[in-house]
Amino acid sequence: MYHNESVKIYNELSNQKESFKGQILFELGDIEIKINGKDGVGGLVEEWFGAWCEGKGFDIESANKNSGSQSFPDFFIEGDKLLEVKTFDADASANFDLANFDSYCKSVSENPKRVDSDYLIFSYRMVDGNLSIQDIWLKKIWEITCPSERWPLKTQTKKDVIYNIRPAAWYSDKPRFKTFNSRDEFINALFKTQQEYAGISYLKDYQSNFFK
DSSP states (O other): OOOHHHHHHHHHHHHHGGGOEEEOEEEETTEEEEOOOOTTHHHHHHHHHHHHHHHHTOSEEESSTTTOOOOSOSEEETTTEEEEEEEEETTSOOOOOOEEHHHHHHHHHHOGGGGGOEEEEEEEEEETTEEEEEEEEEEOGGGSOOOOSSSSSOEEEETTEEEEEOOOOTTOSSOSSOOOSSHHHHHHHHHHHHHHHHSOOOHHHHHHHTOO
């Protein structure tokens, strides 16, 4: 189910997880400080991950290396396969954005292989400026998403406007909403949510491209 190179990366990361401890230092002029705040940790872990993979000789390339942007995907593996890296504070819930909702609907209808992207997820703990990786997961998007009380797919919704797809509590023993069982369940929830929200759906186009 997962891409071969993703599995190799995940296994190596898991084997070394206990050694992933350190600090974030910032130097400007003649002042160097140890960072205690958690803002920006996700981006730094992503950069570290790219460097770690390069040092290990994995078949991976940053998709945003030259542009400096944070557009999808984060990395290409095995040439053309897609890998996203996400992080969250282990002392809180996973509240990162998986994707912009409307853009994802359009993207999947045009490029169905996006649904098969791998997601490598890190939880971290920051205590007195000391950073450590707590857990690592390798998942598909349907394994980290779920329904919500309002929509067939959990989203970030403000003042009746849907912005982003939000993750489930896949790591919980007693989640309020369980994750989807398959890619098809996720896709159906995605487009049912769009249809309920906007009265439109790209499901027909998606079906012609994907459900063959």
